[in-house]
Amino acid sequence: MIKLKNISFLALFLVTLGGCQHREGIQAASGANEISLENLDEKAMSADHVNREAEKTVEEKIIKTGSFRYEVQDLDKAFIFLNETTKKNGGFIENDNTTNQYGTQTRNLTVRIPSKNFDRFFESLNKEVSFFDNKSISSTNVTAQFIDVEARLKTKKALEVRYLELLGKTNKMTEIIEIEKSLSAVREDIESVQGQMNYLKDQISMSTMTIEIYKRAPAGTGATESYFSKIGNAFVSGFNSLSGFFISIIELWPYAIILALIITFVRKRKWRRTNLKNKSDGQA
Incomplete structure (x- = not known):
């Protein structure tokens, strides 16, 4: 009977000791996780700091x-x-x-x-x-x-x-x-x-x-051109104007031909009417 009690007491002690060690292990693991998260936060903060510093150091x-x-x-x-x-x-x-x-x-x-x-x-x-x-x-x-x-x-x-x-x-x-x-x-x-x-x-x-x-x-430099030079320029300008006038007339040759044909047609028609009238007067 005494041995049974001793065995029970020993078993209870071992269970209690194991539970304590298990809780310590969990706490240790939890602490490790917290450290890891803290390290990540520190790295993130460090990265943000580096980015902010990079923005500050960008040359304008x-x-x-x-x-x-x-x-x-x-x-x-x-x-x-x-x-x-x-x-x-x-x-x-x-x-x-x-x-x-x-x-x-x-x-x-x-x-x-x-x-x-x-x-x-x-x-x-x-x-x-x-x-x-x-x-x-x-x-x-x-x-x-x-x-x-x-x-x-x-x-x-x-x-x-x-x-x-x-x-x-x-x-x-x-x-x-x-x-x-x-x-x-x-x-x-x-x-x-x-x-x-x-x-x-x-x-x-x-x-x-x-x-x-x-x-x-x-001031006054506009009159530096000589008198004879002005006459020459005026002659050239007049000749160019006359040439342009004749060229314009030549460009109208189709209209001149049409006008000549119309005049010829009208004159022939008038001439025929005059002849017919003279003949009729002679017969009377």
């Missing part, structure tokens, strides 16, 4: 443009200055147009300058020109647009790679046709987005300036 994308108009005494010298200043700042003249009307000679230039040298170019121009008829400078922040286009381009290229992988894994003709159709559409999108990206990069890296320089003709 600025498009700079300028528009200037001013009078000069010598167009050629003014152009030489602009051309030399442009080259010194690593730029080039994209367009150059000259017009001469109403006694004013004008030269319109489109100048492209690296954005980093925009201010230096403007300082040189400002020192050279004493007065601007028009001076306009603008800066447009396109950072958000640039990031958006860049993200779209990366997405489209990743999609292209995925389609190529799928194309290499299938042997079914219907699937191949569908994938190639989708691949073609994605590549068209890539070309379009790439074009937008190239345009933005060009506008960001190279500033655009439109410069108009002009020179007024001195």
